[in-house]
Amino acid sequence: MSQIKSYNQHNKLEANFKTYLIGFILSLFFTLSAYFITIKHAFTKDTIIVLISLAAVIQFAIQLLFFLHLGKESRPRYRLLVFSIMLLIVLILVIGSLWIMSNLNHNMTIKQMEEYMVQQGNGGI
Amino acid sequence: MDELEVKTISHKKLLNRLYKKEAPKFFETASFGFFVYLMTDLVLFASLFAVYAVLEGNTFGGPSGQQIFNLNNVLIETLALLTSSFTMGLAILSMKKGHRNKVLLYLVISFLLGAVFLTIEMNEFSHLISIGDSWRRSGFLSAFFVLVGTHGLHITVGLIWMAIMFFKVLKSGLSESNARRLTLMSMFWHFLDIVWIFIFTIVYLYGVLGL
Structure with a gap:
């Protein structure tokens, strides 16, 4: 019984099409917004720098989680x-x-x- | 188990062994060492980023980033690499379902997108060199060429690896060793996309802003 449960848990943690698609769309969104914020000069320079740096860090986290599956491994x-x-x-x-x-x-x-x-x-x- | 038995093991059985019961553990243990390598590679890139950040202002009378970067091309590069990373993930998903032809298709798509990326980058480099703004011009350009060039070198290795894997899968299907190699290759490719996020932001976007 417990074996079945842990197997199901594993399956839930396994990557599927949805996680890749979510990762891809989110990355696309942050890449494009960083690009357009930069070329449109919509804000002051300091704000732009903070925003695009933030976009990069968020994208870093997204790709680690959704593409490299960090944090989905079994313990330890x-x-x-x-x-x-x-x-x-x-x-x-x-x-x-x-x-x-x-x-x-x-x-x-x-x-x-x-x-x-x-x-x-x-x-x- | 002798060799003949290994060769005649039915596809279903192999899939079961590889992707169902022992799958998560198999891929985890098989790729842990490679993951550690990727992290050390990230330290290499971090030191190159530090060099770039230090030397960025030292243009020595030469052009600054603002004058030489073409952001449209860089955006196309970025999108190509991101999509390539995504299709590589789809190749791994198809592999886990045992669809050999789909794996081949996604490998071809990823390869072509990676080739688009590399072509644009090489064009940028050769253009800069032809107008006299090579790595010899200034500290800024040296750091730029080393950082972006190291990433480009990794991409080249990734493309060669992808081509080899295409023929390996074509020849011997989704065997255990091929499955392991494909998994490692996909990690390498995702990793290169992750490094590119920072090159895109720190080198190109900051450069265009004139930081």
Whole structure:
């Protein structure tokens, strides 16, 4: 009895045409809206950037759920674990790089850079 | 079980073994390692995105994204890749139902859409190079070519893989090993579409906005 129940549960979790179609239509919607918001300049620049970034993140989630079936695996959820670690590494990598580079830019003026290059024997800019 | 028995196993029996009773477990365990690979590949792309974000403003007197991006072409590329990802999902569904011919049909459609994507991208690249805006022009263009080019390289590998799988399914049908390979290939293809979402947004849309 319990076997039948778990089998049915599995079948319900299995991907079918409907989930793919929903994923496809939602992705299409977010892609097109991001595109039209950008070319029409309907809002201020900051609003547009927030909106299209949001559209990208939502589409990322949609495709992970509906196409790659993340979160539909049976327990223990190793995939979710690997995915979370990947997300952590990516965030550290991207945010860290941008932080360090902007800090370096901030702390070095063009004059300083030219002095440094002359000092190194490269003749300046 | 000797080889002859494996070969003469009836289609229905095979389907039952592959797609009904042990199906979820089979596909999960068979594709877990590949999933881990995809996640490490995503880290590779993330580092290229970080490089791009850092170098985006360094145009060194050359053109900025606003001047060289053609958003109409990029939208066609995006839609082609998205639809291709969708038809690849349909191919996997047909595989799970055991419809060999439908699998072949969806593979052809996905391949053609992927080829459309790659053709537009190659046209963009060759146009940029021909007007002198290659990766040698500026830091921005170097980062652009490396990021988008790495994605394009993945797409090329995916297309070759798809062509190979087409002939494998044509030759030996939906056998156990072919089913596994098709599953991994579909994951690879969906993954490339996911990476493209961010290239579309961060490189092209932000670029056109002049961020």
